Amino acid sequence: MKTGEETMSSNPSPLGPQDVIDVRAVFPKVNARLLELLEGLAPGDWLRPTVHPTREVKDLVAHLLHGDVRRLSIHRDGFALPTPPIRGVADLTEFIQSDNREWMAGMRRVSPRILTELVRQFDGECLAFLEGLDPMGEAMFAVAWAGEERSRNWFDVAREYTEKWHHQQQLREATGRPSLYEQELFAPVLETFARGLPFAYREVTCAPGTKVSIVVTGAVDLSWTLRREVEGWSLWPSTDAGAAAVASIDADKVWRIWTKGMTPLEADQCLSVVGERALAEPALKFVAIMA
Numbered sequence: 001m002k003t004g005e006e007t008m009s010s011n012p013s014p015l016g017p018q019d020v021i022d023v024r025a026v027f028p029k030v031n032a033r034l035l036e037l038l039e040g041l042a043p044g045d046w047l048r049p050t051v052h053p054t055r056e057v058k059d060l061v062a063h064l065l066h067g068d069v070r071r072l073s074i075h076r077d078g079f080a081l082p083t084p085p086i087r088g089v090a091d092l093t094e095f096i097q098s099d100n101r102e103w104m105a106g107m108r109r110v111s112p113r114i115l116t117e118l119v120r121q122f123d124g125e126c127l128a129f130l131e132g133l134d135p136m137g138e139a140m141f142a143v144a145w146a147g148e149e150r151s152r153n154w155f156d157v158a159r160e161y162t163e164k165w166h167h168q169q170q171l172r173e174a175t176g177r178p179s180l181y182e183q184e185l186f187a188p189v190l191e192t193f194a195r196g197l198p199f200a201y202r203e204v205t206c207a208p209g210t211k212v213s214i215v216v217t218g219a220v221d222l223s224w225t226l227r228r229e230v231e232g233w234s235l236w237p238s239t240d241a242g243a244a245a246v247a248s249i250d251a252d253k254v255w256r257i258w259t260k261g262m263t264p265l266e267a268d269q270c271l272s273v274v275g276e277r278a279l280a281e282p283a284l285k286f287v288a289i290m291a
Contacts, residue, residue, distance in 0.1 A: 014227070014234035015195065017136075020154045023161040023188050024131055030161065030185060031123045034064070034168050037177055038116045046112045050174040051261055055104070057174050061115055062107035063100055064167055067160070068122035070099075075140050076129045089144055093290045130157050145288050147199030158192040162288065165189045166259050181219040181251070190216060190251065193258045193288040194224050198233040200286035201226055204279070206244075212279045213243040218251040247280035248272040258288040 038061065046058040055063070074080045086092050107115065139156035142148045148155070166189065169180050180186060197214070210228040225240040226233050239246065249257075253270040256262045262270075267284040 014236050015224075017152050017155070020135055020152075021158045021188055021191050021195075022135070022154065023158050023192075026184055026188060027127055027130070027157075027161055027164070030164050030168065030180070031127060033180065033185075034123070034164070034171075035116070035120055037168065037171060037175075038112075038119065040177075041112065041175060043112070045175045048174045051170050057171055058108070058112060058115065059104045060167055060171055060174075061112075061119065062104050062110070064164065065107070065115065065119050065122060066100065066103040067163055068119075068126040071126055071160070072122065072129060089290075092144060096290050130160065133157065143196070145199070145290060146196035147202065155192075155195065158188065162189045162192050166255060166289075169255070170261075179219075183220055186251065186255075187220045187222060189255060190220065190222055193255070193286075194222075194235065196286060196288050197224065197226055197283060198235050200282050201233045204228075204233070204282055206279070210279075211240045211243040212283075213239040213246040214280075214283055215239060215246060215248040216251050216254055217248060220251045222251075243275065245273055245275035245277065245279040247283060248274075257284060258286055260287055260289065 041057070046056070046061075048057045049055075050057060050060050052060065083095060084091070086095065110118075133153040135152065135154035135157075137153045139151040139153045141156050142151040143155050143159050146155075165180060165185065171177075172179060194214070201212075206228050208228050208230050212226045214224050214226070216222040223237075223239045225236045225238065225243060227236060227240075249271050253262065253267070257267040257270075264284050268281075271280060271284060273280045
């Protein structure tokens with residue numbers, strides 16, 4: 001991985017909607033790995049606790065199925081029940097979590113075998129639907145954790161991929177199975193999450209031109225630079241020699257931080273910073289899920 005001013009300057013524009021993260025080739029691979037995982041679970045594995053205090057393995061699998069069914073019902077089939085007034089991100093998050101809890105409660109009466117078959121069916125249907133969308137078309141669901149009110153389909157689909165990946169990773173850890181840390185599967189998750197970093201820095205005020213570099217090491221090597229503009233922040237690929245702060249963190253830790261799998265205090269202990277530490281801290285508080 002290159003570092004330094006020449007690295008950032010070789011990319012003359014910030015990352016934007018035109019810079020597509022295309023997960024269509026890896027999405028079916030993650031789905032296949034999930035089925036392989038579920039088919040290998042013993043009866044007791046389905047009852048194991050997960051990182052979510054109120055969710056056992058079976059609950060988390062039901063949650064993954066819910067994502068497929070909800071997407072197909074609303075987006076493909078045009079069927080949706082009335083929703084309560086949504087006045088902001090907090091209202092949206094509460095509505096989503098309430099819907100999740102209701103679904104998981106109902107699915108507790110369903111056997112692991114039937115649940116696995118439902119995942120097989122609706123993972124396939126959902127993937128086929130997502131693959132048919134125009135990547136540059138307007139998404140039905142904006143990526144709210146990135147601060148967007150309107151998103152492109154590719155970003156919505158990439159967000160869906162991050163949901164599939166990180167919940168499967170949580171299932172693997174709960175049941176003692178190998179991690180999904182292969183470069184081709186893991187890197188798109190972090191690349192997608194990183195698109196929300198400018199929103200995470202929205203309340204950080206400093207002089208225009210101030211830069212903060214984020215470096216991920218370990219299972220994957222990735223880096224970005226945030227630059228303060230006259231209004232807001234922009235995100236650039238790679239690091240920058242002129243950054244006021246360079247924050248380095250292991251890939252194994254950063255996905256947990258960005259999905260609320262670690263507290264800010266735990267996250268702070270995992271971060272190495274050269275320069276102004278306060279400028280790196282918003283990256284530790286960033287959450288790339290609606291929770």
